[in-house]
Amino acid sequence: xxxxxxxxxxxxxxxxxxxxxxxxxxxxxxxxxxxxxxxxxxxxxxxxxxxxxxxxxxxxxxxxxxxxxxxxxxxxxxxxxxxxxxxxxxxxxxxxxxxxxxxxxxxxxxxxxxxxxxxxxxxxxxxxxxxxxxxxxxxxxxxxxxxxxxxxxxxxxxxxxxxxxx
Numbered sequence: 001x002x003x004x005x006x007x008x009x010x011x012x013x014x015x016x017x018x019x020x021x022x023x024x025x026x027x028x029x030x031x032x033x034x035x036x037x038x039x040x041x042x043x044x045x046x047x048x049x050x051x052x053x054x055x056x057x058x059x060x061x062x063x064x065x066x067x068x069x070x071x072x073x074x075x076x077x078x079x080x081x082x083x084x085x086x087x088x089x090x091x092x093x094x095x096x097x098x099x100x101x102x103x104x105x106x107x108x109x110x111x112x113x114x115x116x117x118x119x120x121x122x123x124x125x126x127x128x129x130x131x132x133x134x135x136x137x138x139x140x141x142x143x144x145x146x147x148x149x150x151x152x153x154x155x156x157x158x159x160x161x162x163x164x165x166x
Contacts, residue, residue, distance in 0.1 A: 056086035056107070056143070059164035061150045066136055069156040074132060082133050084150075084162065094137070096130040098122045112143045112152070136160055 063082035066074045076082050078097075085093040092105045094117050101119030105112060114137055124130050139154040150162040 060085040061162035064161045066160045068158040096133045097128045098124040110142045
């Protein structure tokens, strides 16, 4: 009986070790050193909205292109695969190619802050722009809606342009 308890205890410890180590495996392209955003725990409290942003929540916004602070222009190869949907209560739904997730957002006038986005971590096909998209939305500082376009200005001065999904 004592031997059985020792074997069971060993199996439980081994299973726990495997579970913890598999959770710590990560995609090197999504490490903090790569500029990827931090991920909030599932139970994280979202920030409180300081102003109404109903104009944001009407459509789902498809990423069209970004003009980055370093002068590069990044064009979304498949805009329908990179979307933002702002919902009431300060929640934003994100699609980054084959990954989906959500997070909190806060608006004060035209100033905007997105909390870390919790995303699935699927391995998207070659040529994906998911890492680029997620890194950019982590830097959002303000927004403007003009001519049917949502323009997000990034903290470093770059911009992301979105069009309402029809």
